[in-house]
Amino acid sequence: xxxxYKIENLSFSYDSKPGNKTVSDSVKKFELxxxxxxxxxxxxxxxxxxxxxxxxxxxxxxxxxxxxxxxxIQINLEEVVDIKNLWARQKDIxxxxxxxxxxALQKGELLPYLSVYENAALVSxxxxxxxxxxxxxxxxxxxxxYAREKNDNLLxxxxxxKPLKVSQGQLQRAAVVRALANDPDIIxxxxxxxxxxxxxxxxxxxxxxxxxxxxxxxxxxxxxHDVFLAAEFxxxxxxxxxxxxxxxxxxxxxxxxxxxxxxxxxxxxxxITKELE
Amino acid sequence: xxxxxxxSDILLSLKLAFAELRHYxxxxxxxxxxVAAICLPLIFVASxxxxxxxxxxxxxxxxxxxxxxxxxxRNAASTDQFLTDSLINExxxxxxxxxxxxxxxxxxxxxxxxxxQQDFGLSTTIKTDxxxxxxxxxxxxxxxxxxxxxxxxxxxxxxxEELKFDSIPNTVYLTLSRTVNGRREDFSxxxxxxxxxxxxxxxTVFVPVMMGKxxxxxxxxxxxxxxxxPAAPNNEESLGELVADSCMAVSRINLNDKNALALDAIxxxxxxxxxxxxxxxxxxxxxxxxxxxxxxxxQTVEDALATNFKVGIIPFLPPHKLDLGDTTVTLFPSxxxxxxxxxxxxxxxxxxxxxxxxxxxxxxxxxxxxxxxxSMIKATVGNDSINYMIxxxxxxxxxxxxxxxLYRLKQVEAxxxxxxxxxxxxxxxxKSPYEDRFLYARxxxxxxxxxxxxxxxxxxxxxxxxxxxQSQVASLEQVNGMLTNFLLLINLxxxxxxxxxxxxxxxxxxxxxKNQVGIMRAMGLSKWFITRVYLWQAxxxxxxxxxxxxxxxxxxxxxxxxxxxxxxxxxxxLDGNIFSTSTSLTVFFVLGMIVISLMGxxxxxxxxxxxxxxxxxxxx
Numbered sequence: 001x002x003x004x005y006k007i008e009n010l011s012f013s014y015d016s017k018p019g020n021k022t023v024s025d026s027v028k029k030f031e032l033x034x035x036x037x038x039x040x041x042x043x044x045x046x047x048x049x050x051x052x053x054x055x056x057x058x059x060x061x062x063x064x065x066x067x068x069x070x071x072x073i074q075i076n077l078e079e080v081v082d083i084k085n086l087w088a089r090q091k092d093i094x095x096x097x098x099x100x101x102x103x104a105l106q107k108g109e110l111l112p113y114l115s116v117y118e119n120a121a122l123v124s125x126x127x128x129x130x131x132x133x134x135x136x137x138x139x140x141x142x143x144x145x146y147a148r149e150k151n152d153n154l155l156x157x158x159x160x161x162k163p164l165k166v167s168q169g170q171l172q173r174a175a176v177v178r179a180l181a182n183d184p185d186i187i188x189x190x191x192x193x194x195x196x197x198x199x200x201x202x203x204x205x206x207x208x209x210x211x212x213x214x215x216x217x218x219x220x221x222x223x224x225h226d227v228f229l230a231a232e233f234x235x236x237x238x239x240x241x242x243x244x245x246x247x248x249x250x251x252x253x254x255x256x257x258x259x260x261x262x263x264x265x266x267x268x269x270x271x272i273t274k275e276l277e
Numbered sequence: 278x279x280x281x282x283x284x285s286d287i288l289l290s291l292k293l294a295f296a297e298l299r300h301y302x303x304x305x306x307x308x309x310x311x312v313a314a315i316c317l318p319l320i321f322v323a324s325x326x327x328x329x330x331x332x333x334x335x336x337x338x339x340x341x342x343x344x345x346x347x348x349x350x351r352n353a354a355s356t357d358q359f360l361t362d363s364l365i366n367e368x369x370x371x372x373x374x375x376x377x378x379x380x381x382x383x384x385x386x387x388x389x390x391x392x393x394q395q396d397f398g399l400s401t402t403i404k405t406d407x408x409x410x411x412x413x414x415x416x417x418x419x420x421x422x423x424x425x426x427x428x429x430x431x432x433x434x435x436x437x438e439e440l441k442f443d444s445i446p447n448t449v450y451l452t453l454s455r456t457v458n459g460r461r462e463d464f465s466x467x468x469x470x471x472x473x474x475x476x477x478x479x480x481t482v483f484v485p486v487m488m489g490k491x492x493x494x495x496x497x498x499x500x501x502x503x504x505x506x507p508a509a510p511n512n513e514e515s516l517g518e519l520v521a522d523s524c525m526a527v528s529r530i531n532l533n534d535k536n537a538l539a540l541d542a543i544x545x546x547x548x549x550x551x552x553x554x555x556x557x558x559x560x561x562x563x564x565x566x567x568x569x570x571x572x573x574x575x576q577t578v579e580d581a582l583a584t585n586f587k588v589g590i591i592p593f594l595p596p597h598k599l600d601l602g603d604t605t606v607t608l609f610p611s612x613x614x615x616x617x618x619x620x621x622x623x624x625x626x627x628x629x630x631x632x633x634x635x636x637x638x639x640x641x642x643x644x645x646x647x648x649x650x651x652s653m654i655k656a657t658v659g660n661d662s663i664n665y666m667i668x669x670x671x672x673x674x675x676x677x678x679x680x681x682x683l684y685r686l687k688q689v690e691a692x693x694x695x696x697x698x699x700x701x702x703x704x705x706x707x708k709s710p711y712e713d714r715f716l717y718a719r720x721x722x723x724x725x726x727x728x729x730x731x732x733x734x735x736x737x738x739x740x741x742x743x744x745x746x747q748s749q750v751a752s753l754e755q756v757n758g759m760l761t762n763f764l765l766l767i768n769l770x771x772x773x774x775x776x777x778x779x780x781x782x783x784x785x786x787x788x789x790x791k792n793q794v795g796i797m798r799a800m801g802l803s804k805w806f807i808t809r810v811y812l813w814q815a816x817x818x819x820x821x822x823x824x825x826x827x828x829x830x831x832x833x834x835x836x837x838x839x840x841x842x843x844x845x846x847x848x849x850x851l852d853g854n855i856f857s858t859s860t861s862l863t864v865f866f867v868l869g870m871i872v873i874s875l876m877g878x879x880x881x882x883x884x885x886x887x888x889x890x891x892x893x894x895x896x897x
Contacts, residue, residue, distance in 0.1 A: 065889075109793070122797075123801060162300075
């Protein structure tokens with residue numbers, strides 16, 4: 001199976017970025033890596049770790065939000081791209097993010113002054129996709145992710161609402177739709193279930209699963225600290241501890257075949273929990 | 278990115294900017310009002326200044342002299358003493374000039390008497406004005422005491438023939454001005470003619486002028502409702518008439534054979550050797566009862582220079598009878614000539630101080646005839662050496678020719694006139710179309726701003742500006758300049774305050790929205806795109822603030838202009854609005870606000886550019 005990310009000897013530390021004023025003193029000496037890793041294409045990969053383990057740092061590097069210091073990172077799209085080349089120009093980074101990456105974030109509130117629909121359409125409009133194309137694409141996504149609302153004839157109302165007027169679940173789905181709106185190759189989700197109750201969290205993970213099932217060319221990377229959700233839905237689970245990749249767990253392929261007949265992988269949960277201790 | 282994409286990009290950023298403004302409407306309103314509060318006093322001060330300048334401009338423009346500049350060349354006997362078409366065209370093409378009207382001069386006899394029948398010395402040249410239905414007479418009369426009034430007696434023949442009046446007007450409007458301690462006072466009087474004396478040698482017209490104050494040095498101006506243009510002069514002009522009135526002592530013409538013949542014909546003995554080695558000056562105050570010039574003081578030139586008087590030189594000569602066979606012509610010294618009357622004297626031989634005449638006269642006995650070939654009078658005034666060319670002598674005395682004779686002599690020299698020795702007259706073969714256009718002109722300026730450059734132009738060309746609004750315009754410009762500088766300082770301070778306010782308020786607002794900016798950046802929206810969103814907002818604050826303040830200003834302006842403003846202005850004798858906002862001022866403010874808001878916005882969006890998109894992630 002081909003990779004979406006190939007990471008070799010990656011390392012990163014905050015000390016190496018003295019100009020980064022957003023980093024507080026407490027995390028100033030944090031170090032990540034060295035890491036060697038391959039993340040598979042067309043799969044839902046979960047990055048697990050405790051707070052401060054470096055999982056978010058890893059995803060910020062993979063999402064081109066942070067520039068790594070040493071090591072190689074390649075992204076395998078239609079052709080293999082070396083991230084270092086992209087970082088040579090700020091504009092290339094911005095364009096790559098807009099065209100190939102989609103972010104669904106725990107703190108990823110939608111822009112409060114735009115409606116749910118406009119939030120989802122923003123990036124597509126920014127990259128100047130034709131309005132009709134944007135509408136077709138978003139209609140499909142909203143139909144899919146807001147099936148319940150559509151059945152209740154509430155979809156239009158939800159889409160016209162500002163983010164403050166919709167439920168947390170609807171908001172979370174809207175963030176995912178926004179991440180998918182521009183048809184990205186990679187979706188990066190940072191603690192998407194962090195603010196949700198168990199059932200909503202499962203719903204969110206089910207959505208991510210659905211993405212890779214429906215679109216085998218897309219890859220989803222979810223950062224979470226919820227072992228159970230990761231074990232239940234992810235194809236592959238990367239455990240990060242103290243800035244290092246501790247272990248990689250791979251689920252059975254059958255696991256992905258049926259949505260209703262999931263096997264509770266208690267065995268994996270136990271092993272992951274052990275690794276995290 | 279092609280042009281269409283760039284346009285949609287701009288449109289999208291604009292849309293986002295306004296969506297955000299609308300969403301945070303209270304905050305947006307607050308920033309707009311802060312900007313408006315800073316703008317408002319600036320607009321008030323600027324419009325007050327514009328209003329003030331505009332009122333003063335209106336006041337100047339309402340005077341008849343506002344855009345008119347009357348000029349006369351200082352040295353009218355220079356080589357080109359007439360205002361030719363080419364000169365008029367040259368002047369007309371000057372920037373700021375709409376019209377150049379050549380002025381004509383005619384001379385009439387005017388005599389002024391006070392009520393005790395005491396005569397005044399009065400000069401008599403009248404400048405007619407073809408473009409206005411009036412003529413002006415300007416002369417100076419000195420009286421030691423004329424508390425009751427004076428009669429102005431004019432020669433009827435002069436009025437009717439020289440000025441081509443159809444009849445003697447019943448009413449004459451007199452404008453009198455006098456200078457007391459350097460301050461000018463003007464009076465306008467409407468006087469009825471009390472009668473004329475028909476026949477006899479005088480044919481005079483009496484105009485009584487009642488004076489309420491002691492008359493000292495007065496300038497008289499006459500105005501009648503209508504007059505006709507003077508007729509063109511005859512081709513044949515009598516020599517006798519030409520030389521009798523005002524004449525020149527010296528002039529610059531070449532003593533060639535033709536000129537020598539002409540001068541000889543009018544009784545001048547040609548000499549080329551003449552020298553003066555000492556000069557005296559004499560203050561002439563008034564004629565005595567017998568019409569003679571009183572000599573009250575005799576001092577040396579060096580003494581005169583020690584005073585504040587500007588000293589010029591003219592050789593002194595007594596009146597001289599010139600026998601031309603059948604006719605006897607009296608050559609007078611040019612004591613009645615006056616530089617302001619344009620007697621066409623060469624070399625600027627005049628001293629004029631507070632309208633009293635001071636002339637340097639060379640006593641006859643002190644004019645030795647030198648031997649040799651020199652034809653110059655060499656005089657030393659202070660350290661300056663002045664040379665005069667002598668054209669001729671009459672009975673061992675320097676002779677005189679007047680300006681017109683001089684002109685005719687030049688015409689003879691140029692072959693366009695001949696001298697008829699039998700008749701004692703010049704025959705002009707070709708009449709100059711300009712001969713009645715002496716170097717006086719009335720210039721009409723386009724606007725007040727053009728007055729100063731135009732007057733400066735003519736001053737540089739040796740013209741004297743004897744009537745214009747230049748001093749008022751200059752003082753207006755000075756006041757305007759000072760107020761403009763003051764205003765710029767205030768605007769600078771206000772502009773800085775505005776930039777600072779927009780910066781602080783927007784910076785604070787952006788800091789509160791760091792997460793939103795981070796999300797936008799993570800989604801791939803470029804720094805410049807996000808910056809542009811906030812620049813649009815800054816622009817809205819700047820222009821919106823200006824609009825709010827401008828509307829409020831208009832409201833207050835309409836209130837003040839309607840009642841209080843006019844009340845205040847009435848007190849100042851001004852008519853108009855106390856506030857004024859020109860288009861240029863509004864444009865200045867709009868452009869200024871655009872710059873200010875963009876500056877404020879740009880500084881505040883530095884934080885946008887520094888926001889790390891990774892901060893939005895959960896662990897950070």
